[in-house]
Amino acid sequence: AQSVAQPEDQVNVAEGNPLTVKCTYSVSGNPYLFWYVQYPNRGLQFLLKYITGDNLVKGSYGFEAEFNKSQTSFHLKKPSALVSDSALYFCAVRAYTNTGGFKTIFGAGTRLFVKA
């Protein structure tokens, strides 16, 4: 069955340090992968997506993610965290299901806290 896992409910990082928010997935076909962010008291925002091509995808606000097919992962990274990056991050995977039709599944979310 199709699934997405964000193994960490919360990630704590000091400002200026690199950050990683993990995402792994399980699908039967080729996945489309997405990252979204939800800032406090604000709506969702799209960060980046992988459809095909270069495994390293660059997105908004200096974030990037690397598609790793062998490890079925799509971890979100940023070289130097900012306090303003503190938010809730969602990973999502879209794939064709073996029962027909596409399905998009979101992870449960990872809350990122960046301390000054």
Place this chain on the structure above:
Amino acid sequence: GAVVSQHPSRVICKSGTSVKIECRSLDFQATTMFWYRQFPKQSLMLMATSNEGSKATYEQGVEKDKFLINHASLTLSTLTVTSAHPEDSSFYICSARASNGNEQFFGPGTRLTVL
């Protein structure tokens, strides 16, 4: 950046009634709009994708007759929750993608409570 609005922001209705939620792209034309549902534990579910002038494409497991989607113009999509029941209570979020872009812009969401 591009702005997407939703109306109403909150709605409370009685069980058995229908509720319509509007999603508008205010400063761009959106050929594609998406409807999501956010559950209490904060996980999101894509419900359907609507393209202007054509029928919506529903995700597997989403009832088409329960959640009616109309995308009548390049700036407006509506989601109607028909014969709502308490289990339909949720946070519904729309997003829009411009005709000439890849990025999605999200609305602020609509909190539906069915009594």
